[in-house]
Amino acid sequence: MTPQASSVLLEAQGLCAWYGAAQALFDLHLQVGRGEAVALMGRNGAGKSTTLKALMGLLPRRAGRVCFLGRDCSQEAPFQRARAGLGYVPEERRIFTDLTVDENLEVGRQAPRHWPDGRPAPVWTPERLWTLFPHLEPMRSRPGGRMSGGEQQMLTLARTLMGQPLLVLLDEPSEGVAPVIVDQMAEMLRALKAEGVSVLLSEQNLGFAAEVCDRAYLLDEGRVRFEGTMAALLGEPALRRAHMGI
Numbered sequence: 001m002t003p004q005a006s007s008v009l010l011e012a013q014g015l016c017a018w019y020g021a022a023q024a025l026f027d028l029h030l031q032v033g034r035g036e037a038v039a040l041m042g043r044n045g046a047g048k049s050t051t052l053k054a055l056m057g058l059l060p061r062r063a064g065r066v067c068f069l070g071r072d073c074s075q076e077a078p079f080q081r082a083r084a085g086l087g088y089v090p091e092e093r094r095i096f097t098d099l100t101v102d103e104n105l106e107v108g109r110q111a112p113r114h115w116p117d118g119r120p121a122p123v124w125t126p127e128r129l130w131t132l133f134p135h136l137e138p139m140r141s142r143p144g145g146r147m148s149g150g151e152q153q154m155l156t157l158a159r160t161l162m163g164q165p166l167l168v169l170l171d172e173p174s175e176g177v178a179p180v181i182v183d184q185m186a187e188m189l190r191a192l193k194a195e196g197v198s199v200l201l202s203e204q205n206l207g208f209a210a211e212v213c214d215r216a217y218l219l220d221e222g223r224v225r226f227e228g229t230m231a232a233l234l235g236e237p238a239l240r241r242a243h244m245g246i
């Protein structure tokens with residue numbers, strides 16, 4: 001079950017990536033449709049972060065095609081992909097520790113966007129973000145450096161949303177985060193999906209991914225080993241044991 005061709009926002013065809021001479025991704029094909037939440041699953045070192053970085057154009061040595069909004073962006077720099085509406089939240093939180101929550105959000109602000117069919121895309125303002133991240137509002141004047149890891153993770157995502165992305169690449173948001181924040185994160189991602197924003201979520205936590213995502217790609221040693229619905233992945237214990245160790 002892949003998205004209809006007309007609704008595909010992001011597509012990778014034969015994506016390969018290397019770190020120096022070592023190949024980390026092999027001939028990866030994936031699609032994310034409009035309004036879809038898709039999980040990229042796999043154990044440590046499977047290639048999840050590498051896939052997101054390659055999609056964003058952050059790895060110097062890569063091959064294959066990446067299309068965003070039907071346009072080949074394989075040769076574009078990361079900032080050009082971001083400007084086109086591809087959001088990226090890296091695993092390591094990248095907030096400005098000396099700036100307050102409000103200021104961090106302002107740094108990310110971009111003009112509202114439109115979908116390829118001309119309809120307006122969701123518009124994110126700090127006021128709208130407080131309803132998604134009620135935790136952040138009381139901290140508006142607090143410097144980012146004085147927040148917990150989970151709160152910084154939320155702020156990184158909120159700031160990415162201020163860039164008005166049509167699709168967000170989200171790298172392991174649940175890693176090292178308290179269970180209560182993981183629950184809020186799942187709720188927030190469901191709300192994002194309800195707004196029609198697409199998400200490609202790199203994740204090891206199957207429970208979290210299953211709460212949020214409709215489809216999954218399972219990676220092992222840089223190759224896709226399974227592609228299908230989340231329900232199908234949940235129904236394949238042997239596959240999960242072989243490629244995820246759970």
Ligand SMILES: Nc1ncnc2c1ncn2[C@@H]1O[C@H](COP(=O)(O)OP(=O)(O)OP(=O)(O)O)[C@@H](O)[C@H]1O
Nearest residue numbers: 019024042043044045046047048049050051172204
């Ligand atoms: N900067 C780097 N230099 C060299 N090799 C790297 C680098 N980053 C990742 N790798 C290697 O590439 C492979 C894929 O790593 P990647 O970080 O994409 O995995 P991952 O699935 O995101 O794992 P994790 O959940 O641990 O972040 C691994 O073999 C890893 O050792």
